Amino acid sequence: MSGGRARVSGREVRVSGREVRLFTVVLIAVCALLVGPSAPSGAGSQPPEPARDIVPNRVMTWNICNPCEESNVHRAAEIARFAPQVIGLQEACVRDVEQIREHLRSLHGLVYHVEYGPVLRDWSRCGGAPWRPGAYGQALLSAAPMTDVVNTEYPDGGSEDRGYLAVTTTVDGQSVRVINTHLAQRRQQPVRAEQIRVLAAAVSRHDRAIVLGDFNSVPDAPELTSLWELAEDANPACHPSRTGTCETTTDWLTRFDYVFLRGGITALGHGVHQTRYSDHDLVHADLDTA
Structure with a gap:
């Protein structure tokens, strides 16, 4: 010049x-x-968290709430706080999970594989074109690849279609079957009883399994009996007897969300974590699968 x-x-x-x-x-x-620096939509003024390592023996379950107009940036940040090896999401739209997965990678350095378990297409919940609405149901994110994927819709979903998603993946260095489910709403006990019959049959086929999800049932609910016979909660103090100590996992102070363990898989630690971004808490367990 x-x-x-x-x-x-x-x-x-x-x-x-x-x-x-x-x-x-x-x-x-x-x-x-x-x-100032540019930031993705919804990120606010907070800088991205530094990348951290995934915890190889940690699993989580979280009903992310839908329809709830929450930022997927915030949902990803909540998951990144705990960096689980596997997380099961319920009430999940495919588009939301795609964004959550990308934010986990780009903002937090956490890379996951994903499998979807849609049970319906719903424009009001998941957007999309009216003639091609978005898919809604369960999803599983895993740091390790997932195989033998089975997506099953229950014969009767109650007031809304429900089902379970099952995969084989690696937790704590061991291959294990992981099942993620969402059962019928809390006032539909007879429907849940039939759904759990279908779920228990699937769980019983595996010597070792981790069952995650929102069961919409308190620990001593009669419909959960067949599942308690096959597995135990990651919190050893949580069981169906009235002397059990089960933390609540919802905004209405009930225990609906569980990490069930089958086949000698034990929990080294567990926790329930409140969040601003859903009406359900995050539930995690650190496992010994050897």
């Missing part, structure tokens, strides 16, 4: 090329400070 002339206080002053370049650099720096 060549020099030029500028008028200061009515006098013409000669400005060198070096001074022009220096002024340009300073102007760009000031603009950058005023505008």
